[in-house]
Amino acid sequence: MKATIALLPGDGIGPEICAEARELLELVAEKDGHTFKLKEGLIGGCAIDAYGDPLPEETVKLCAKADAVLLGAVGGPQWSDPNAKVRPEQGLLRLRAQLGVFANLRPVAPHPVAAKLAPLKTRLLKGVDILFVRELTGGSYFGAKRREADAAVDECRYTVTEIERVTRKAALLARGRRAKLTHVDKANVLETSRLWRSTVTRVMRDEFPDVAVEHLLVDAMAMYLLTRPASFDVILTENLFGDILTDEASVLAGSMGLLPSASLGEGRVGLYEPIHGSAPDIAGQGIANPYATLLSVALLLRHSLGLETEAARIEQAVADVLDEGVLTADLSRKHAVSTREAGEAVRKRYRKLAKRRRA
Numbered sequence: 001m002k003a004t005i006a007l008l009p010g011d012g013i014g015p016e017i018c019a020e021a022r023e024l025l026e027l028v029a030e031k032d033g034h035t036f037k038l039k040e041g042l043i044g045g046c047a048i049d050a051y052g053d054p055l056p057e058e059t060v061k062l063c064a065k066a067d068a069v070l071l072g073a074v075g076g077p078q079w080s081d082p083n084a085k086v087r088p089e090q091g092l093l094r095l096r097a098q099l100g101v102f103a104n105l106r107p108v109a110p111h112p113v114a115a116k117l118a119p120l121k122t123r124l125l126k127g128v129d130i131l132f133v134r135e136l137t138g139g140s141y142f143g144a145k146r147r148e149a150d151a152a153v154d155e156c157r158y159t160v161t162e163i164e165r166v167t168r169k170a171a172l173l174a175r176g177r178r179a180k181l182t183h184v185d186k187a188n189v190l191e192t193s194r195l196w197r198s199t200v201t202r203v204m205r206d207e208f209p210d211v212a213v214e215h216l217l218v219d220a221m222a223m224y225l226l227t228r229p230a231s232f233d234v235i236l237t238e239n240l241f242g243d244i245l246t247d248e249a250s251v252l253a254g255s256m257g258l259l260p261s262a263s264l265g266e267g268r269v270g271l272y273e274p275i276h277g278s279a280p281d282i283a284g285q286g287i288a289n290p291y292a293t294l295l296s297v298a299l300l301l302r303h304s305l306g307l308e309t310e311a312a313r314i315e316q317a318v319a320d321v322l323d324e325g326v327l328t329a330d331l332s333r334k335h336a337v338s339t340r341e342a343g344e345a346v347r348k349r350y351r352k353l354a355k356r357r358r359a
């Protein structure tokens with residue numbers, strides 16, 4: 001198959017982890033007979049430095065013409081002045097809006113290595129297999145923002161249509177899994193949450209009677225996620241709650257460096273990125289965990305290119321190297337490997353798995 005993939009490394013550890021993603025994509029193309037055109041673009045702080053704009057026109061055009069977009073991370077302290085007019089994160093938000101990727105899928109299925117790392121009772125991790133579906137292009141992230149003399153406003157607005165489309169996406173995904181949907185809101189306080197609750201209830205009753213649905217308040221959910229994580233299948237929630245709950249869920253997996261994501265809409269182009277940020281505290285040291293990004297490559301191959309075999313092989317390769325104890329510093333204090341070594345271990349394993357299939 002022929003595909004064009006836009007690679008947007010961004011800032012901080014972004015270029016380090018995307019270098020591993022690029023080599024993995026090149027390997028997949030070579031081993032499985034595909035032609036991937038990998039085209040790099042600027043986004044975030046590096047784009048502000050080069051163009052004064054966190055999402056330059058060239059990058060928008062590159063992404064619009066691509067079959068899929070893979071992003072590293074954006075942001076860093078040098079662009080984080082609270083009074084700055086432009087911010088790296090605006091580039092990412094504009095890209096998500098432009099691509100219309102309203103459903104952000106964040107799977108959390110801890111590898112057994114997590115039991116050794118997570119500061120949780122091992123028994124709690126047994127059977128944990130969660131898929132977060134986070135609404136990605138609405139809510140307080142995109143509402144009107146303004147400063148007043150001694151106040152600031154972030155409007156949180158959701159339309160019925162925005163809630164319906166992401167609910168349908170989540171329900172369809174739940175149907176292919178354990179047919180359970182947990183919707184998370186703050187309906188005891190927020191008007192937007194009450195609209196979410198009534199819309200989700202109606203869509204599920206009318207269109208998905210075969211999928212069990214429950215509604216939980218986000219504060220309680222923050223606790224349940226750590227006390228009974230195995231009881232959840234698909235978790236549907238709005239933009240801001242989804243951002244916070246998925247960082248919390250990374251504790252179940254053992255590290256932020258292990259969680260990938262796929263952002264999908266009705267359009268053709270999907271956006272794929274690890275859930276973590278640019279990790280300025282470790283950037284430039286070659287020690288970042290590349291697995292979340294490599295697992296995002298797997299999601300890209302599956303959801304945008306329909307290459308299920310290759311996607312599953314990458315997931316197997318990452319699981320195998322974790323089994324073998326190829327761990328970066330976030331996962332192991334002793335015998336930690338570098339970003340390059342971890343990336344190379346996955347590629348080596350991928351080659352083996354590809355050969356085994358052909359044999």
Ligand SMILES: NC(=O)c1ccc[n+]([C@@H]2O[C@H](COP(=O)([O-])OP(=O)(O)OC[C@H]3O[C@@H](n4cnc5c(N)ncnc54)[C@H](O)[C@@H]3O)[C@@H](O)[C@H]2O)c1
Nearest residue numbers: 073074075076256257275276277278279281282288289330
């Ligand atoms: N999608 C994105 O581009 C994205 C996501 C989140 C945060 N950010 C931005 O990143 C910047 C830094 O934010 P932050 O420090 O709050 O969050 P962060 O996710 O960058 O880092 C949080 C902690 O996790 C660690 N970590 C993250 N990814 C890791 C990896 N792959 N390997 C090993 N350790 C890893 C970091 O070292 C840090 O200690 C901010 O500007 C923020 O806006 C961007």
Ligand SMILES: CC(C)[C@H](C(=O)O)[C@@H](O)C(=O)O
Nearest residue numbers: 075089092093243275276277
């Ligand atoms: C960088 C920021 C805008 C972003 C978000 O809040 O969506 C990040 O935290 C994420 O989880 O992808």
Ligand SMILES: [Mg+2]
Nearest residue numbers: 243244247275
């Ligand atoms: Mg986040």
